[in-house]
Amino acid sequence: MTVSVNKKWLMPLIAIAGLLVMIAAMAGLFNHKITPEVLLPKTEFSGDTYSVTFQPVAEPENVPATIIAQQNTLVSSRILAPISDLKVRAGQIVRQGEILMTLDDNELQTQVAQAQAQLAVVNTQLTQAHLQLTRAMKLQAEGLIAVNDLDEARTAFDQLSASKTRAEQGLAQAKVMLSYSQIVSPIDGKVVDRMAEPGDVVSPGQVLLSIYNPASMQIEASVREQKAVQLDIGQTLDVEVASIGLMTTATIAEIVPVADSSARSFLVKLDISQDRRLMPGMYSKVKLPAQREQQLVIPSSLVIPYGQLEMVQVVNNGLLERRYIRTGQSVDNQHVVVISGLAVGDLIARQ
Template sequence: MQPKLVIVLVVGFLVAAIVWFSGVLDQHLAPGTKQAPAPYSGQTQRVGSEPVVAYEAVPGQVIAQQNTKVAARVMAQIEQITVRAGDRVEQGQVLIRLDEQELTTQLQQAKAQVQALQASFTQAQKQLKRAKELFVQGLISQSDIDAATANHDNLSASLQQAQQRQQQAQIALGYATITAPISGRVVERFAEPGDTATPGRDLLAIYNPQQLQLEFAVRERQAVNLKLGDMRQVEIPALGVSQASELVEIVPAADSASRSLLVRLAAPQNAQLLPGLYAQLQLPLPQHEAVMISPQYVYSYGQLDMVLVVERQQLVRRYVRLGRVIGDQVEVLSGLRPGDEIAIDAKPSRL
């Protein structure tokens, strides 16, 4: 046999063996292999883009335009506090009574001193008048006149000072009864009967519920486009309130740290509105093109959102990031492009 023929036969035998063992000639799938999925033949919807107006949600809070802290002007023990947090008060209503004993004693002492000095001053007036008469008659010298005049002037000054102290003691006694400076509602009570009230220490906090506002720190780029009288949408989630409110105040100074300006809007008329409640201001952003789809085509898995798209007639999971819900559609921020095909009839369980 020719050597070349032997080589050809050996090579042919090896190729046949490799083909046989590789399973190319086998009509059945090997165990553990997965059959290719069938092409998707259901309905689809082509994704497009459309112009939308997005809104920036600016966080803020309800504030009281008129609020005040009630404090004592004299140091004394608290005898009675007539209100608690949540109570409504009228301007001039008695809120707190302090112990008047020490203040009354000080007033009585001041009065007694004034009476004593008044008697001495009256006597000094008489002496000065008599000294002047005697001096005219030549019975006393000029030095006697000078002494009588000095005594008269000293007692006059002392009497004036005593009268001022009496007036101050009278005013201090009046401070023992503390009344409401405004009509409103008590926010908090900082002291109890038996405590010692000192000047500058807050005892009560009161606000006027008829003068509430909404306050927001708006980015300076947005704030410079606002003007007084603008109507903007505001929301108070805790009360389910959403309405347009008027811009009533813009603080004319920017915060250098946050690069924002404080703006205040009129608060909604709601009996449940309270200072400190969370609020949101909706400010429109420039119009832009966005991919919008129906939320029914979005499937959520924990914090992930997914849609089914068709690529080369096959279903493919596509994870997306969603934005605002506008009407009956939701904005897709990433994960879908205009022209993609969404599978309408498919469900994730089929994959």
């Protein structure tokens, strides 16, 4: 029994030991170590050097932005009725006042006809009452009827006059309700989307179409507060819309005077010239004015590529040594900004 248990654990232990030996070999534990000084020996240097200094460098900043439509509207129904005709589709250009869709108006037409008939009846009655009032005034002047009879005729005429006013108001209201059966575009623009189809029953307030005006495009950008406070209304900035290959300018129209406390930025809106390719929601970039800041700059010719790394040869106490650096943006195609690896006063060998 004991022999069987020992054999059971022996093979896993051997496998683990072999794996550890393999890892150690791959790590180079069994290889002869060569010191860095042997690979990269320091040598004496007495040639020309370049002294690292701060230089003013303009740093442009591109801010992500979004194309928006300044004039954007939702078209909704004002009555409860089924859609009988839908004349537009997404992407179609429409004009202000153009009929977009028609709702079933049979019931509304009936209401208008009833209001017209009611007004006609009241007009007939009012005409008769006016004749009676005129006759009563003449008879009362001749002393043939009492004053009370004249008052009754005048009261009847006044009541019918009020009825006519109410009937006219009812007819006007019925016509207004009938006009709601034809839904028209409130602006010149392009249809973004339609949310209903012919045959659908729509209710008051239900959104049916979305329209924006392509001639009123703007750009919205969140600009960090250090940069935003340096911008002015009317200032022109360069803009890029990469998806359509557009490079143009835009004018600052508005700077919202309240900062976003979470992002420490201000919302800036810019007017952009009309281009039929621009659509709301497109990604764009706004180039902010460059500011000159002091940066470590060295000639690009002194940077030595080393695989995916970069290095320079620094002269330290008369000895030449290699030092890895990290570079940033290019300056005038002849110099480069050094982000790390060097300090002011370091001497770089010109060789």
